[in-house]
Amino acid sequence: MFSNMIQVRDRYFIPFIAEKELQKRVAELGAEISVDYRGKTPILIGVMNGAFMFLADLSRNIDLPLEVSFIRIASYDALASTGSIRELAGLEKDLAGRDVIIVEDIVDSGLSISHVLDQIREKKPSSIEVCSLLLKPEALKMPVSAKYLGFEIPDKFVVGYGLDYDGEGRNLKEIYQLK
Ligand code: IMP
Numbered sequence: 145m146f147s148n149m150i151q152v153r154d155r156y157f158i159p160f161i162a163e164k165e166l167q168k169r170v171a172e173l174g175a176e177i178s179v180d181y182r183g184k185t186p187i188l189i190g191v192m193n194g195a196f197m198f199l200a201d202l203s204r205n206i207d208l209p210l211e212v213s214f215i216r217i218a219s220y221d222a223l224a225s226t227g228s229i230r231e232l233a234g235l236e237k238d239l240a241g242r243d244v245i246i247v248e249d250i251v252d253s254g255l256s257i258s259h260v261l262d263q264i265r266e267k268k269p270s271s272i273e274v275c276s277l278l279l280k281p282e283a284l285k286m287p288v289s290a291k292y293l294g295f296e297i298p299d300k301f302v303v304g305y306g307l308d309y310d311g312e313g314r315n316l317k318e319i320y321q322l323k
């Protein structure tokens with residue numbers, strides 16, 4: 145048994161990415177974005193709910209004037225992607241001519257982010273990039289390029305640091321993997 149194993153609802157999880165490691169990587173991503181967007185005022189668009197914690201930390205590590213906005217999309221049903229994309233909400237903002245950075249917690253099948261990209265492209269931003277904390281290469285069902293990527297991880301369910309299992313676990317300071 146792992147002494148630091150935790151329970152979220154009916155499942156057990158083990159520590160996977162420590163708080164220190166997360167914070168270090170988020171600081172690096174923020175520094176990279178600060179250099180790449182020098183002289184610009186990007187708009188960070190977080191995909192709710194999962195990206196809230198990552199976006200909060202990332203934005204504090206970007207040394208530029210910027211805007212923050214959120215959109216919501218749901219495609220996940222507890223442990224597995226439902227494959228069907230539900231409505232995208234919160235995209236009323238005028239993005240024409242803007243430098244958009246979409247902030248995601250995780251790219252799994254790639255369906256959600258592809259859908260978001262399609263919709264945002266229609267708003268004619270001058271640039272659009274993806275910043276995802278996590279990506280599961282083995283789970284990808286379509287090519288997705290995330291210019292800013294925290295960690296590539298194996299195709300195993302994770303919770304914490306914004307990511308949930310059936311609605312819970314988002315407030316955990318580190319990322320845990322399903323046991
Ligand atoms: P995709 O459309 O299959 O790429 O799924 C992306 C969304 O599903 C992410 O934004 C997450 O909200 C959720 N998701 C995917 N994998 C996990 C996981 O391991 N734990 C928690 N949520 C996940």
Ligand code: MG
Binds near residue numbers: 192193195248250
């Ligand atoms: Mg998400």
